[in-house]
Amino acid sequence: MGMKILNIVAYPFIAFIVGMLYMGIARNIIGRIHRRWGPPVFQNLIDVFKLYRKREAGSHGVMFHLGPIIMVTGIVSCLYFVPLLNNGVWLKGFSFEGDLILVTYLMVLGSLGMALGVGQGGVPFGVMGVTRGLTRLIGLEIPYFIAIIVLMAHYNTASINKIMELQAGGITHWGMFKLPLAFIASLFSFWGMMGASPFDIPGAPQEVASGPATEFGGKYLALMMTSRGIFGFLKLTLWVDLFMGGAATILILIGKTFLLFLTVLFVSAVYSRFKVEQAVDFMWRYPTLIGLIALVIEMVR
Amino acid sequence: MCTDNPGVWEYIANWARKHSIWVLAYGTGCGAIELPPTMTSRYDAERFGLRGAATPRQADLLIISGYLATKSLKRVIRTYEQMYDPKYVMALGSCTINGGMYWDSYNTIKKLDLYIPVDVYVAGCMPRPEAIIQGIISLQKRIEEGKAEGAKKYRENIEWYKKNQREVLGDDFLPDYTWNFEGGI
Numbered sequence: 001m002g003m004k005i006l007n008i009v010a011y012p013f014i015a016f017i018v019g020m021l022y023m024g025i026a027r028n029i030i031g032r033i034h035r036r037w038g039p040p041v042f043q044n045l046i047d048v049f050k051l052y053r054k055r056e057a058g059s060h061g062v063m064f065h066l067g068p069i070i071m072v073t074g075i076v077s078c079l080y081f082v083p084l085l086n087n088g089v090w091l092k093g094f095s096f097e098g099d100l101i102l103v104t105y106l107m108v109l110g111s112l113g114m115a116l117g118v119g120q121g122g123v124p125f126g127v128m129g130v131t132r133g134l135t136r137l138i139g140l141e142i143p144y145f146i147a148i149i150v151l152m153a154h155y156n157t158a159s160i161n162k163i164m165e166l167q168a169g170g171i172t173h174w175g176m177f178k179l180p181l182a183f184i185a186s187l188f189s190f191w192g193m194m195g196a197s198p199f200d201i202p203g204a205p206q207e208v209a210s211g212p213a214t215e216f217g218g219k220y221l222a223l224m225m226t227s228r229g230i231f232g233f234l235k236l237t238l239w240v241d242l243f244m245g246g247a248a249t250i251l252i253l254i255g256k257t258f259l260l261f262l263t264v265l266f267v268s269a270v271y272s273r274f275k276v277e278q279a280v281d282f283m284w285r286y287p288t289l290i291g292l293i294a295l296v297i298e299m300v301r
Numbered sequence: 302m303c304t305d306n307p308g309v310w311e312y313i314a315n316w317a318r319k320h321s322i323w324v325l326a327y328g329t330g331c332g333a334i335e336l337p338p339t340m341t342s343r344y345d346a347e348r349f350g351l352r353g354a355a356t357p358r359q360a361d362l363l364i365i366s367g368y369l370a371t372k373s374l375k376r377v378i379r380t381y382e383q384m385y386d387p388k389y390v391m392a393l394g395s396c397t398i399n400g401g402m403y404w405d406s407y408n409t410i411k412k413l414d415l416y417i418p419v420d421v422y423v424a425g426c427m428p429r430p431e432a433i434i435q436g437i438i439s440l441q442k443r444i445e446e447g448k449a450e451g452a453k454k455y456r457e458n459i460e461w462y463k464k465n466q467r468e469v470l471g472d473d474f475l476p477d478y479t480w481n482f483e484g485g486i
Contacts, residue, residue, distance in 0.1 A: 027347075036345040043321070043350060050321040050361075053314035055452075056385040058358070125356075210355035217358035217385050 007091060012076050012230060014084070014091070015237075018254065019229035020044045022236075026265050033269045048225050057218030060120050067117015068216065068223035074109030075227045079234050081106070084253060086164040086246035095161040103160070103238065104148060107193075110227060111137065114212055121215035129211025133202035135276050139283035140192035140199065146291035147186035150179055150298050151242060160238075164246035175243035179298075183243050185291035187263070188283065193235055197268030199279050236260055311447070318361065318387060319444045320350040322437070325360035325384070327377060330367020331427050332393040339430040349437060357383040362440070365419075367427065368396035368409050371469050374416060378466060379475060381417050386452035389420045389444070391436055393428055401426060415465040418451040 024041040031038020059065060081099045084091040111133060118126040155163050167173050176183040192199035203211035213224055236257040240247060244260070247253035274282065326336045339346050340353065354360035357380045365377065381390070392413050395401030400411035413419055420443060423436040443449040455462060467474055 031345070031347060034342050036342045037348050038345075039347045039350055046317050046350065047321045047323075047352075050314070050317040053310075053317065054385050055387060058385070205353070205355040210359070213359070214356050215358055217356075221359055 003089070007089070008080070011079060011084075011091065011093070014250075015079055015230045015233040016226060017045075018257075019231070019233035020048065022232060022258070022261055023229060026261070029265055030269055044225070044229065048222050048229075051217075051222035051225065052219055054218035054222075057220055060122065060215070063120040064117050064215075064220075067113055067115075067120075068220050068227070070113025070116065071110040072223055072227045072230075074106060074113055075231045075234065078103055078106035078109070079230060081160070082234055082238050083161055083164065083241060083246070084237055085248065085250070086161070086168075086241075087248055091250075092161070095159060097162075098158045100148065100152065100158045100160050100163070100242075104145070107235075108137070110231060114224070117220075118212045118215070123215045125208045125210075125214040126212050128208045129202045129214070132204075132208070132276050133212065136192065136199060136201050136279055139280035140189045142284060143185040143287035143291045144189035144193075146288065146295055147182040147189070148242075150182040150291070150294050151175060153295075153298050154179055160241050164241050167245040171245075174245040179243075179294060181290050181294035181297065185287045185294060186239070186243070188287035190235065190239055190260075191264055191267055192279070192283065194232060194264045196264045198271040198274050198282075200268070200273055201276050201279055204273060233257070315445055315447060319441045321352075322350060322362050322389070322440070323352050323354035323360050324362045324364055325354050325357055325380070326364045326366065327380060328366055329369050329373045329377070330394070330396060332364075332366025335393070335427055335430055335433060336364065336366065339433050344430040344434060346434060346437065349434070349441070351437065357381075358385065360384055361387065362389045362391060365390065365392045365397055365413060367394045368401065368403050368406075369413060370409050372408070374410055374466070375470060375473065375475060378417060381455075387444075387449065388452050389440060389449050390417055390451060391421045391423065391440060392419045393423045393425075393433065393436075395424060395426050398422055398424065410469060416462060416469070418454045418462075420449050420451055 021041060021044075024039070024044045027043060028038035028041055080093050081095070081103050083093045083095060086092075115130045115134070118130050151163065152158050155166050157163060157166075163175070167175055167178075171177065195203070202208075203213060208214070213221060216224060237253070239260055240253065240256045244256050247256055324336075326333065328336075338344055340351070357363075361384075363377075363381055363384065369377065381388070390413075392398070396403055396409065397413040397419070400406075400409070403409040404411065410416065421436045421440045423432050425432050428436075440449065
């Protein structure tokens with residue numbers, strides 16, 4: 001009983017710390033690419049702590065308070081349905097038949113809560129950022145959904161745990177080698193969801209002063225940064241579970257997620273930002289086409 | 302929520318504030334051109350935890366870079382009042398200290414300290430990025446010692462600051478709601 005409770009409590013904390021460290025490592029590596037030293041790897045943890053200890057935070061009403069809270073709640077509740085490890089009792093999360101569909105829906109909840117909060121802030125930049133973010137979502141969800149459908153059809157299940165079990169037994173059984181086209185299609189989507197550079201249109205500091213986060217400062221911004229760290233780790237873990245055979249131990253999980261994270265990082269370090277319509281255009285062309293080919297192959301097989 | 306007896310939490314918080322300063326670079330004058338080299342690969346201020354902030358709501362440090370026209374002063378005050386406590390101000394160049402080469406000018410202010418509380422002055426015309434980094438380090442020392450309480454000072458002496466601002470801005474004065482919302486400044 002005590003172990004179960006510890007399991008549940010440890011979940012978001014592990015995700016938060018690892019996600020924040022990844023963001024710090026990303027800043028450091030991008031610094032090295034720019035031929036700078038870059039900040040220390042725990043810089044983002046310091047930033048979040050500082051923001052929590054700000055003495056003021058202006059509010060614009062009830063929804064402005066609730067926006068970041070809905071964001072954190074949605075993301076943490078989504079996290080509980082994504083198993084971190086694939087065997088034993090530790091960090092398995094809640095699992096049942098069909099939780100992949102549930103996770104897919106819960107992933108959007110954070111952004112929607114955020115949008116509600118921004119709406120009461122009344123900053124034009126924030127509203128523009130939300131609009132851009134939702135437009136981008138239309139683009140990048142299509143290839144992701146197609147890839148998920150291919151995956152479900154191939155493994156004949158909608159449970160993340162079962163998909164992980166079916167991928168056991170060596171590297172050749174992984175989803176990324178069994179269904180390479182679906183993996184490639186979903187990878188584009190994944191880069192977009194991680195806010196990597198060709199697709200970082202919602203919070204563009206040069207265009208819409210940090211987008212949805214414009215009016216949020218102090219503890220609200222800290223909550224948003226927290227949820228961003230957790231969400232980053234959640235998405236990495238989900239992709240590792242679906243396409244890379246899951247992980248037996250924490251170390252293997254960190255190794256695999258970090259490899260996946262490096263792909264995001266190297267793409268974002270060299271590409272500049274798309275326009276909104278360019279991003280949607282791109283997403284509906286190449287990744288969707290690759291995904292549809294994968295779907296046809298899966299139907300023929 | 303200002304504590305008069307800083308405990309261990311405040312000490313840790315000051316350590317975090319010291320290592321995570323988000324800068325709102327308000328490019329008023331010549332000094333704006335010194336900030337890109339400070340942030341980019343030659344001098345790399347990100348080593349000290351500096352980061353650009355896009356909006357005043359997220360910023361801790363307001364850098365006044367050079368001379369300040371009275372027209373700009375209005376915007377600077379408004380920006381400063383929108384920032385959240387604890388907030389710091391760094392003033393670059395001689396112009397913010399005593400008017401500098403704009404001493405006789407009819408539309409620039411001479412001493413920034415009369416209008417908003419300044420934490421660190423960096424002398425020079427213009428100060429090089431090394432000088433700016435030196436200023437940042439002295440600001441970090443002030444934060445660690447708990448002396449960088451500009452927001453508190455501004456709140457306590459609000460009448461005096463408003464009087465000085467009114468003398469310069471005249472009829473063109475800021476509306477009350479910029480500082481007089483619930484919860485103080």
